[in-house]
Amino acid sequence: MIQLKKITVLFLLITVGINAQSTYKKWPDIIRKNDDAWFASAEAKKIAENVLLYQRNIGGWPKNIQMQQELSPQQQKDLIELKKTAAETTTDNGATCQEMLFMSKMYAQVKDERYKESFLKGLNYLLEAQYDNGGWPQFYPLKKGYYTHITYNDDSMVHILNVMKEISEQSDFYSIKPSKEIIEKTKKSFEKGIDCIIKTQYRQKGVLTAWCAQHDEVTLAPAKARAYELPSLSGKESAKITLLLMSVERPSPEIITAVQSAKAWFEKTKITNLEEKRVVNDAGKIIEKKMIVTQNASPIWARFMELDTNEPFFCDRDGIKKKSLEEIGAERRNGYAWYTDEPKGVLKKYAAWAAKNGLKVSGIETSAKKKDNFFTVAQDGSGDFTKIQDAVNASPSFPYEKVTIFIKNGTYTEKVRVPEWNTHLAFVGESKEKTIIAFDDNFSKINLGRNSTFYTYTVLVEGDDFSVSNLTIKNTSGDKGQAIALSIVANRAQVSNCIISGNQDTLYLSGKEAKQYFKDCYIEGTTDFIFGSATALFENCIIHSLKNSYITAASTPEGTAFGFVFKNCKLTAETSATAVYLGRPWRIYAKTVFINCDMGKHIKPEGWENWSKPEAEKNAFYAEYNNKGEGFQPTKRVSWSHQLSKKEAEKYTTENILRDSIQNWHSK
Structure with missing residues (x-):
């Protein structure tokens, strides 16, 4: 008593x-x-x-x-x-x-x-x-x-x-x-x-859920803090994280997936048959706390839930898990917040957020959006379509809002074209490694004359404001000459967390004054496997050479401020590849710059090659800044390339590179 x-x-x-x-x-x-x-x-x-x-x-x-x-x-x-x-x-x-x-x-x-x-x-x-x-x-x-x-x-x-x-x-x-x-x-x-x-965000048996209160700074796995704060899924901290993601304007496909997954987890883990009863003194201090069974209670969530089962658990300072709050001592029972109602904020705001971003709510479209803003492609027939191209064909032309095509795991053997009128289209894969779009066209197979290369694509993007994330795009023809995996001839395209795989000419980037952005991608190939005239920024990407050859072949138009820019990327290679050039000029005004990149020993000391075009040595702009690794040998680079000063490198911001209108600051 x-x-x-x-x-x-x-x-x-x-x-x-x-x-x-x-x-x-x-x-x-x-x-x-x-x-x-x-x-x-x-x-x-x-x-x-x-x-x-x-x-x-x-x-x-x-x-x-x-x-x-x-x-x-x-x-x-x-x-x-x-x-x-x-x-x-x-x-x-x-x-x-x-x-x-x-x-x-x-x-x-x-x-x-x-x-x-x-x-x-x-x-x-x-x-x-x-x-x-x-x-x-x-x-x-x-x-x-x-x-x-x-x-x-x-x-x-x-x-x-x-x-x-x-x-x-x-x-x-x-x-x-x-x-x-x-x-x-x-x-x-x-x-x-x-x-x-x-x-x-924690994957529970392959399904995205929520977050732990702390994650290991190296492995990113859920981690332990104090003795009673064990690795777990957090009902409290995950709420504010999700609300932050929901506050992002024009969210990426990854953010949308994260929010949808967290919302589904909150729905799954809410508790509606318990209420917390507190005994407080006149100073407002809690001196007793109990959970009372109540029918149709306002939803609450446990602070700590098991990583694999979502089962709530509780701990005293001995770090031993208990299944109920009553099993732990009064000091921790009354002195810690074991339950929360913060996820109610996510559930309350979710419908409006989904409507704003053209998404479905509980499988039914919001009244503010038409059905043609979201499609699911699944080979097992569980989606709206079994082929990606059918979903593209069903998408509205020149929509006012983004149209999302969610692609479930599977290998889709098809050529996919996103026409010029299918703007604001987003491909979102279920997983980077298991959602695969593949085809095996190559120059010889197409056999349409000298321009056959441009018909070899697996995926062709012509519509502006396109994005793709969480999947693999492959040209599977092998090392049989020119064979494009992904061809983008559109403006404001974004590719994130994707694998782009091929051999020669893997990735073609073009379009009039086009700006394109690649983030957290793995891109591999042989000769000129990143080529074209677009302005493209690559951040945190792995650029993998399959054999001795050239990574880039830019055809940057004269007067363009930026061409290909690689920032914080890692250049790797097969063990058999020991002599790889950073690039050569497909056209004489080519521009390619590597900043803060880690270059493997496969990169040739001279770095760049002129493609038997002496005039390119006067007109092309090949430069580097603050790179590292065995392949970064600035004193041995060809004399007509550049090592940027810090002031020059500061101009290579995301905003400068990707904005639609930009002055040619190289001439200033």
């Missing part, structure tokens, strides 16, 4: 997630004040001095500090000493992100440049703390232990990405406007973060 003397005990049936009325006694509550004028008050300025003191020189802040509490002279002196230590700087429990918001609100009312500088230092801290794979650790500089894991816990990474999103979109959320260079960095940071989220 609980002894009640000076404590008044209140029995309340509380819906999980509803907070008590704010009293503004806590630091986060002060930051969320909506009274703009208060941030110009003497009280606010005094608190701001504390916030400035707590910020370390590295830019971050420690967590769980009541910044509004008055500091003694000795405490102020101690904090000045701590500034240079970077001790306990973190993004956990809202730290750093919330202090940046406070500084932004202060600067909006009081143009003290120290507030602006503090905000920008905080932003730089967040940018520096990001892993190359897009995630963030809990503490930076890195602190030993589970703190190095990619941390979704308590929505830490979501908070950071929301900062990056607001700044990269140049919204009015923050009063402080960084430089264009910083804005570009936040844009890249956001894209990397979303990519990390996509890659860490």
Whole structure:
């Protein structure tokens, strides 16, 4: 029995997630004040001095500090000493992100440049703390232990990405406007973060589900944190992650798949027969917590669920799993949030989000969209079509919204053409390795004269604003001369997480003033296996040479600012390939640049070849910057190629390369 003397005990049936009325006694509550004028008050300025003191020189802040509490002279002196230590700087429990918001609100009312500088230092801290794979650790500089894991816990990474999103979109959320260079960095940071989220979504027996509160920073697998925070699927953290993905304008096929999968998992794992009963004292502290069986209760979700079965579990500080909340001790039972209602926000917003993106809801089209915005192709007859081309033919011409063709696993032996009138079309495969489009045409087989190459495609894209993700496109004719796997003669095309496989002339990229984007792809071939006149950016791709020959053969039109640009790519080869050129000019104004790429030893020291066209040495633009690997030998490159300066390399941003209208800055 609980002894009640000076404590008044209140029995309340509380819906999980509803907070008590704010009293503004806590630091986060002060930051969320909506009274703009208060941030110009003497009280606010005094608190701001504390916030400035707590910020370390590295830019971050420690967590769980009541910044509004008055500091003694000795405490102020101690904090000045701590500034240079970077001790306990973190993004956990809202730290750093919330202090940046406070500084932004202060600067909006009081143009003290120290507030602006503090905000920008905080932003730089967040940018520096990001892993190359897009995630963030809990503490930076890195602190030993589970703190190095990619941390979704308590929505830490979501908070950071929301900062990056607001700044990269140049919204009015923050009063402080960084430089264009910083804005570009936040844009890249956001894209990397979303990519990390996509890659860490857990597959349960091949089906995408949700996320763990933390993931290993190397393997990306669900990871353990504290003794009672075991690898699991998180009902809480996964909600904010999904809402963040839903906030992305013009979501990629990968984002759409991630949201759909998470929503389906939330539907599957919701609990509608339990409510949480809390016993609190007059100070608002929970002194007892129980789960009560209730019919038709408002849905809640467990904080931790088994990775393979979705079964809720609970842990005490001994790390031993229990099947019910009652089985763990009072300290952890009452001092931790074991259930949440946050996924209700996802389910509430999903229908509108699906309608906006032309998707089906529970197998039925939303009233705002027609049936011709989404098709499924499946060889077993479970979809709308069994052939991809039939789905393309059924798609509307020049639609106002994106049309998605979801392709289930299987090998589709067919030539697929996306005509010029089928714009805004998206191919989304069920899986990169098992969704395969293949055909075996080659130059000799086509036999239509000197231009036979262009008829050999497996997939031909003529419609603008095309995207394809999560599948393989192959030309299976073998090493029998020119044989295109993917031919894109369209503008604003995007290819992500795909395998493009062939031999000679694997990938043809063209189209009048066309801009095309390849991300996280594997592209392999032999001679000139990436060729054409388009402006194309390749990021984080593996470029694999099957034999000694040439990787690129650009035919960039005269006066075009960019041709083929490879950034953060890895150049690999079969063991038999030991002498591969980066490129040769199909036309004399060819442009090809490699930036931050890892080049294997198969790349020839001279790097480039003129294709018996001396005039190309004066007109072509072949360049590199900051590459690495045995194949990067800048001092041995042909004299007519270039090693970019840092300033020159900075012009190769995604925005500059891919925007539709651009000045020829090479002439400036």
